[in-house]
Amino acid sequence: MRSYEEAFSPYWHPVAFAHELKERPLAARLLGRELVVWRTGAGVAVTQRYCAHRGADLCAGEVSGEGLRCAFHGWTYGRDGRCVRIPSQPGAPIPPSAALASFHATERYGLVWVCLAPEPAAPLPEWxxxxxxxxxxxxxxxxxxxxxxxxxxxxxxxxxxxxxxxxxxxxxxxxxxxxxxxxxxxxxxxxxxxxxxxxxxxxxxxxxxxxxxxxxxxxxxxxxxxxxxxxxxxxxxxxxxxxxxxxxxxxxxxxxxxxxxxxxxxxxxxxxxxxxxxxxxxxxxxxxxxxxxxxxxxxxxxxxxxxxxxxxxxxxxxxxxxxxxxxxxxx
Structure with a gap:
């Protein structure tokens, strides 16, 4: 018997109504994971909720043209979870560990859907x-x-x-x-x-x-x-x-x-x-x-x-x- 999280992570689950997601990032929870949801020019993005730097809550941050910016030190993440900007050392290489876990996300039927697995096991319902x-x-x-x-x-x-x-x-x-x-x-x-x-x-x-x-x-x-x-x-x-x-x-x-x-x-x-x-x-x-x-x-x-x-x-x-x-x- 697989664990609950392992069994259902490969499926699409809604985490928000689309009308709830406005300019500010939105907190969500799914299968024991704390998530943050935000809008980008290419659609919705979903990553882990807490900053890879010092664990700050990214729901308190804001969305910029570069991505999701943490309110604690300004670290900014793209929709794929990788850090694209560290204001305290702008000329230095960004370490590979400066990244968030990111997940598949899409908007359909007035809902924001997330799949936590690398590949979905089934498509969204057909309505x-x-x-x-x-x-x-x-x-x-x-x-x-x-x-x-x-x-x-x-x-x-x-x-x-x-x-x-x-x-x-x-x-x-x-x-x-x-x-x-x-x-x-x-x-x-x-x-x-x-x-x-x-x-x-x-x-x-x-x-x-x-x-x-x-x-x-x-x-x-x-x-x-x-x-x-x-x-x-x-x-x-x-x-x-x-x-x-x-x-x-x-x-x-x-x-x-x-x-x-x-x-x-x-x-x-x-x-x-x-x-x-x-x-x-x-x-x-x-x-x-x-x-x-x-x-x-x-x-x-x-x-x-x-x-x-x-x-x-x-x-x-x-x-x-x-x-x-x-x-x-x-x-």
């Missing part, structure tokens, strides 16, 4: 609707939960908890049975679809109505999920949840939705309702034990309704052990 101009997006505040990344994704993919955990938001307590469904293997993950009689948001004093909703779940390994909602009464929209692992037991989730740009009232409705829904999930997730995402199925009992979560966990276990991710087992 073309976010780039073809057909939809608008609305983000939630980052979700800083005391939950492992795999646990977070399993909550998002869990089809059996809707009527229990989400009573009072959209969950329908009268619909507890989960009918059989299939799980399909995708090039980068899994897909499943169910129909759920959700409760539509109440309008005024009227009681909520049952809204027959088709839910299409897609997961891109290791920690990215896309959930498409096609209701009959409410607005069609898609939710994206990408859990970024700070450590094996803690994560930060980047959560946002896409919707038709003509639906001007959607962002306010979505943010208010989704934060209430996610708070219900957080209370459950932070109480689960073990806190780390399990690497086997012992100690838990499972039923047919858990099939999507089981196939997802099999994929994560394959990554941890360095094996290929197999197709779902027959239902």
């Amino acid at each position: 073309p609707e976010l780039e073809d101009g057909s939809c608008a997006t609305v983000p939630l505040p980052r979700l800083d939960w005391d939950v492992s990344a795999g646990r977070m994704v399993e909550i998002v993919l869990d089809v059996a908890h809707l009527s229990w955990v989400h009573e009072g938001t959209f969950g329908n307590p009268e619909q507890q049975e989960v009918l059989p469904y299939e799980v399909e293997r995708l090039p980068q993950g899994l897909r499943a679809q169910i129909v759920y009689p959700a409760l539509a948001p109440p309008m005024g004093a009227a009681p909520p109505k049952v809204d027959k909703t088709t839910l299409t779940y897609e997961v891109s390994f290791p920690f990215a999920a896309r959930l498409h909602f096609k209701p009959t009464l409410f607005f069609k929209h898609t939710v994206y949840a990408v859990a970024s692992p700070w450590s094996e037991e803690k994560m930060q989730c980047f959560y946002f939705a896409s919707y038709h740009p003509n639906l001007r009232m959607f962002p306010d409705i979505f943010v208010k309702s989704e934060l209430a829904i996610l708070e219900q999930d957080r209370l459950v997730g932070e109480g689960q034990r073990p806190k780390a995402h399990p690497v086997d199925f012992s100690g838990e009992a499972h039923v047919r309704a858990d099939r999507l979560n089981l196939e997802y966990r099999r994929g994560v276990i394959a990554i941890r052990t360095g094996r290929p991710i197999d197709a779902p087992t027959p239902g």
Whole structure:
């Protein structure tokens, strides 16, 4: 079994929303590493957070035309992490040790993504609707939960908890049975679809109505999920949840939705309702034990309704052990 950091370092993980990264460098954390993120003329750059000279926090520095300048002594680093300027001795050669660990970084889907390994093991998720101009997006505040990344994704993919955990938001307590469904293997993950009689948001004093909703779940390994909602009464929209692992037991989730740009009232409705829904999930997730995402199925009992979560966990276990991710087992 590979360590958590070794197994997931070769994958892309988000460390910031793109709109958070402005003129100043931004602190980030990923798989136990403290990082600093900044913009250059050639795109985003990500390196270790602390200066190679005296360990100063580079988040307190500033970005210049040459690169990221430390506020302590002015040492300046290029996007590849190499020091390009030492003001205290401008004529002397820069020692090879004057360098920061640097990492692959890119900006896509409104997120800044980082891969800590020399070469990525897989591409970014394919979400073309976010780039073809057909939809608008609305983000939630980052979700800083005391939950492992795999646990977070399993909550998002869990089809059996809707009527229990989400009573009072959209969950329908009268619909507890989960009918059989299939799980399909995708090039980068899994897909499943169910129909759920959700409760539509109440309008005024009227009681909520049952809204027959088709839910299409897609997961891109290791920690990215896309959930498409096609209701009959409410607005069609898609939710994206990408859990970024700070450590094996803690994560930060980047959560946002896409919707038709003509639906001007959607962002306010979505943010208010989704934060209430996610708070219900957080209370459950932070109480689960073990806190780390399990690497086997012992100690838990499972039923047919858990099939999507089981196939997802099999994929994560394959990554941890360095094996290929197999197709779902027959239902």
